Amino acid sequence: MNNTTTVKNRPQNKTRDMVYISFFAIVIAIGSWISIPTMIPFTLQTFAVFITVGILGGKRGAAAVSLYILLGVVGIPVFAGFKGGIGVLLGNTGGYILGFLLTVLVMWGIEKLFGKKTVTLLFSMILGLIVCYAFGTAWFITVYMRTSGNIGVMTVLSWCVIPFILPDLVKIALAILVSKRVSRYTKIEN
Numbered sequence: 001m002n003n004t005t006t007v008k009n010r011p012q013n014k015t016r017d018m019v020y021i022s023f024f025a026i027v028i029a030i031g032s033w034i035s036i037p038t039m040i041p042f043t044l045q046t047f048a049v050f051i052t053v054g055i056l057g058g059k060r061g062a063a064a065v066s067l068y069i070l071l072g073v074v075g076i077p078v079f080a081g082f083k084g085g086i087g088v089l090l091g092n093t094g095g096y097i098l099g100f101l102l103t104v105l106v107m108w109g110i111e112k113l114f115g116k117k118t119v120t121l122l123f124s125m126i127l128g129l130i131v132c133y134a135f136g137t138a139w140f141i142t143v144y145m146r147t148s149g150n151i152g153v154m155t156v157l158s159w160c161v162i163p164f165i166l167p168d169l170v171k172i173a174l175a176i177l178v179s180k181r182v183s184r185y186t187k188i189e190n
Contacts, residue, residue, distance in 0.1 A: 017060060020188065024052040024064035025071065028100075029078035040093055040140075040160045041080040046132070047171040049100045050125050054179025056188060057116070058108020065104045069097060092147075095139020096160070099132030106131050118176060125172045133161050 031048030035041040053061035068078060069089070077084040079097065088094060110124035137156055144151050 017063075020056055021060055021063045021067055024048075024056060024061070025067040025078075028052060028065065028068040029071070032078060032080045033082060035080045037081065038163075040096065040164070042164070042167060043080050044171070045080070045097075045100065046103075046129065046168055047175055049103060050128075050172060050175035051178050051182075053104055053107045053111075053124075054116075054121060054175055055182050055186065058104065058111045060188075062101070062104045062108055065101050069101060072097070090143070092140050092143045093136070094143070096132060096136030098139070099135040102135055103128035103132045118180065121176055121179065122172065125175065126169075129168055129172070133164075137161060 028045060028048040031044035031046075033043075035043040049061075049065060052064050056064060072078045072084050072088060073086050075084045079088045080093075089097060106128040107121075107124040110120060110127065114120040137153075137160055140160055141151060141153065141156050144156070
């Protein structure tokens with residue numbers, strides 16, 4: 001009898017997972033639209049990525065971020081400034097968008113090893129952010145040098161990383177609070 005219940009619930013669980021993944025891909029898109037335009041726009045994307053993994057866990061979080069990126073690649077305007085298309089990813093800032101996937105993978109790996117305690121979540125978010133910064137900055141330098149000429153690492157860091165550190169740390173703190181609160185009221189199993 002118990003096996004029958006488990007088998008019957010599988011399609012329902014997959015459907016529920018698809019809804020969660022789609023919903024959080026939209027949350028990330030909305031986070032990208034809330035922006036202050038600069039060389040690298042100030043957005044709520046990182047906040048949305050962090051709450052996605054904080055609430056859904058690594059596996060579903062990776063699927064949501066992948067879906068978000070895929071939606072942008074096919075031209076749906078989910079990126080900052082209501083932009084979409086492969087050109088955004090191939091541009092200077094595309095590495096930071098792809099870096100969100102690396103962030104999620106880092107967070108998922110840490111979650112697998114150490115669980116979802118608050119301290120672990122904080123550590124995984126900070127480490128994931130560092131990976132996103134590193135990948136995005138390397139991408140920015142590579143693309144910029146191909147299209148505009150030489151640029152120094154410190155210049156890129158002053159444009160793309162340093163102004164974002166404090167806001168991103170605040171986003172991490174808020175994401176932990178939101179994730180923990182929402183997780184109390186949802187029954188999302190990892």
